[in-house]
Amino acid sequence: xxxxxxxxxxxxxxxxxxxxxxxxxxxxxxxxxxxxxxxxxxxxxxxxxxxxxxxxxxxxxxxxxxxxxxxxxxxxxxxxxxxxxxxxxxxxxxxxxxxxxxxxxxxxxxxxxxxxxxxxxxxxxxxxxxxxxxxxxxxxxxxxxxxxxxxxxxxxxxxxxxxxxxxxxxxxxxxxxxxxxxxxxxxxxxxxxxxxxxxxxxxxxxxxxxxxxxxxxxxxxxxxxxxxxxxxxxxxxxxxxxxxxxxxxxxxxxxxxxxxxxxxxxxxxxxxxxxxxxxxxxxxxxxxxxxxxxxxxxxxxxxxxxxxxxxxxxxxxxxxxxxxxxxxxxxxxxxxxxxxx
Amino acid sequence: xxxxxxxxxxxxxxxxxxxxxxxxxxxxxxxxxxxxxxxxxxxxxxxxxxxxxxxxxxxxxxxxxxxxxxxxxxxxxxxxxxxxxxxxxxxxxxxxxxxxxxxxxxxxxxxxxxxxxxxxxxxxxxxxxxxxxxxxxxxxxxxxxxxxxxxxxxxxxxxxxxxxxxxxxxxxxxxxxxxxxxxxxxxxxxxxxxxxxxxxxxxxxxxxxxxxxxxxxxxxxxxxxxxxxxxxxxxxxxxxxxxxxxxxxxxxxxxxxxxxxxxx
Numbered sequence: 001x002x003x004x005x006x007x008x009x010x011x012x013x014x015x016x017x018x019x020x021x022x023x024x025x026x027x028x029x030x031x032x033x034x035x036x037x038x039x040x041x042x043x044x045x046x047x048x049x050x051x052x053x054x055x056x057x058x059x060x061x062x063x064x065x066x067x068x069x070x071x072x073x074x075x076x077x078x079x080x081x082x083x084x085x086x087x088x089x090x091x092x093x094x095x096x097x098x099x100x101x102x103x104x105x106x107x108x109x110x111x112x113x114x115x116x117x118x119x120x121x122x123x124x125x126x127x128x129x130x131x132x133x134x135x136x137x138x139x140x141x142x143x144x145x146x147x148x149x150x151x152x153x154x155x156x157x158x159x160x161x162x163x164x165x166x167x168x169x170x171x172x173x174x175x176x177x178x179x180x181x182x183x184x185x186x187x188x189x190x191x192x193x194x195x196x197x198x199x200x201x202x203x204x205x206x207x208x209x210x211x212x213x214x215x216x217x218x219x220x221x222x223x224x225x226x227x228x229x230x231x232x233x234x235x236x237x238x239x240x241x242x243x244x245x246x247x248x249x250x251x252x253x254x255x256x257x258x259x260x261x262x263x264x265x266x267x268x269x270x271x272x273x274x275x276x277x278x279x280x281x282x283x284x285x286x287x288x289x290x291x292x293x294x295x296x297x298x299x300x301x302x303x304x305x306x307x308x309x310x311x312x313x314x315x316x317x318x319x320x321x322x323x324x325x326x327x328x329x330x331x332x333x334x335x336x337x338x339x340x341x
Numbered sequence: 342x343x344x345x346x347x348x349x350x351x352x353x354x355x356x357x358x359x360x361x362x363x364x365x366x367x368x369x370x371x372x373x374x375x376x377x378x379x380x381x382x383x384x385x386x387x388x389x390x391x392x393x394x395x396x397x398x399x400x401x402x403x404x405x406x407x408x409x410x411x412x413x414x415x416x417x418x419x420x421x422x423x424x425x426x427x428x429x430x431x432x433x434x435x436x437x438x439x440x441x442x443x444x445x446x447x448x449x450x451x452x453x454x455x456x457x458x459x460x461x462x463x464x465x466x467x468x469x470x471x472x473x474x475x476x477x478x479x480x481x482x483x484x485x486x487x488x489x490x491x492x493x494x495x496x497x498x499x500x501x502x503x504x505x506x507x508x509x510x511x512x513x514x515x516x517x518x519x520x521x522x523x524x525x526x527x528x529x530x531x532x533x534x535x536x537x538x539x540x541x542x543x544x545x546x547x548x549x550x551x552x553x554x555x556x557x558x559x560x561x562x563x564x565x566x567x568x569x570x571x572x573x574x575x576x577x578x579x580x581x582x583x584x585x586x587x588x589x590x591x592x593x594x595x596x597x598x599x600x601x602x603x604x605x
Contacts, residue, residue, distance in 0.1 A: 016512070068432060071435075071436050072435065072436070073432045073435045073436065075597055075598050089597070092435070092438075093438045093439070093440075094438070096435075096436050096437060096438045097438045099436070101433075101436040103432070103433060106429065106430055106432070106433050107433075108433045108436075110352065112356050112359060113352060113355065113356065117352065120348075121345065121348050121349075121352065122437075124344050124345035124348050125345045125437055125438065125439050126437075126438060127345075
């Protein structure tokens with residue numbers, strides 16, 4: 001069964017236009033002009049149950065707008081969407097019982113009261129059975145190590161502590177889908193890792209479907225089997241992370257450090273006939289770029305087998321950051337063919 | 342579900358208690374207000390026996406009781422709602438299986454209960470000791486009064502919700518909120534009982550919801566309206582309560598459609 005089924009989803013906003021100058025301001029007073037902004041442009045995708053899917057894109061690409069439509073906050077302008085078998089904005093109160101939502105930048109806990117009070121209130125809001133609640137809370141408190149925080153008011157928690165509490169709050173009612181909007185924003189590396197581990201465990205043990213937006217691609221690398229990439233309201237990539245690297249990864253680079261200075265022409269000669277590109281870093285160091293189609297070992301064997309003495313070899317894989325930056329920069333043209341379905 | 346709503350009342354009550362300085366200064370403010378209006382009216386009456394159909398004693402009681410009612414029905418729901426709309430936190434609340442506006446109502450009720458029990462009850466005792474306030478002895482009239490200030494709370498909160506929801510449609514509804522606040526204080530009868538307005542103004546005010554907030558319950562409590570008139574006043578309140586549900590519902594529906602969460 002599909003957890004999320006989105007078809008030709010579109011969202012338009014009306015944005016007020018402010019005219020310039022005193023005259024413009026006076027005109028605005030009586031007749032406002034609006035411009036239509038399309039934040040999400042007819043996107044379609046399906047997410048099966050139990051998948052962890054990353055939803056990435058630049059600021060303003062339409063990620064949060066999509067999440068807000070999927071969680072029933074925003075009403076779409078057109079298109080079909082079905083989450084957990086519900087149309088989110090129509091049967092909102094029924095629908096939200098089955099989902100959990102964490103917005104990294106907004107708290108869903110009550111600021112002035114103890115964390116545990118917030119949890120108890122949420123128990124009543126979601127009508128969770130007392131025994132279930134206790135069991136669930138104990139489990140979450142233990143895995144996220146919240147024990148001594150429970151009685152503190154939210155405003156006295158650090159960001160990392162708060163975010164862990166937010167996760168508990170979103171999971172108390174055992175939702176089958178969890179939406180995370182930048183869950184690791186502003187957190188230090190230790191907490192980030194903890195949260196990633198926790199999400200993996202959640203997915204493994206409870207089969208929770210997770211959709212997360214993030215700017216931190218390490219979140220994606222650590223968690224997601226699938227990535228949906230958005231640019232200017234359109235999906236420009238939907239598929240596996242490995243595929244993404246393969247398609248856009250521009251190959252690998254190998255850096256050789258020689259014991260004696262060696263001219264660029266000499267090293268180029270070693271690999272003549274192969275489609276590689278040499279660059280010189282300094283007197284004794286040279287880098288070779290190898291396209292994906294070529295085997296690294298072919299190049300290595302030629303260089304190592306030569307008379308030049310080598311003191312060190314490093315292999316660089318293009319990392320996801322670079323790939324994504326490259327895709328953002330070049331935009332969609334070559335990406336269009338990659339769109340699945 | 343109902344127990345969740347009750348919890349919202351309880352938590353707001355506890356939160357109000359948590360800010361103690363606010364609490365103490367609140368009592369002082371209410372006592373000063375009642376005192377100031379008492380002395381002002383005494384000066385206005387001078388040697389006159391009655392003004393606008395009120396004797397001095399009735400006026401004193403009216404002032405005390407209208408402030409008591411105000412303590413209960415007053416809340417800042419308009420500001421809370423408009424802030425939550427503007428900073429986008431209304432979005433988080435929409436992901437809960439609970440009605441946003443009902444939660445707001447309950448929080449307002451928690452606040453009202455807090456003020457009534459902890460500001461107004463002590464404030465009234467002080468006022469009774471200092472000023473010649475005469476309270477009714479008829480238990481029915483007390484009961485009627487509490488039912489009526491319950492409706493005062495509902496109507497006032499409805500007006501607040503309407504004002505607050507305007508934040509969905511305009512970029513800044515600060516001016517509107519101030520306007521509403523002045524209108525309610527002036528036209529509901531806290532500052533001036535309805536009978537002091539000129540005839541033409543009264544005719545208009547009879548068709549507005551404001552008098553149902555302070556003037557009607559105050560009049561029933563002081564005995565200026567009794568018997569059939571009192572029941573009539575309650576009916577007017579009920580009609581306003583029912584009538585105000587419609588624009589709120591329409592506005593909420595329109596707001597959901599064009600809800601634009603800031604910082605999207």
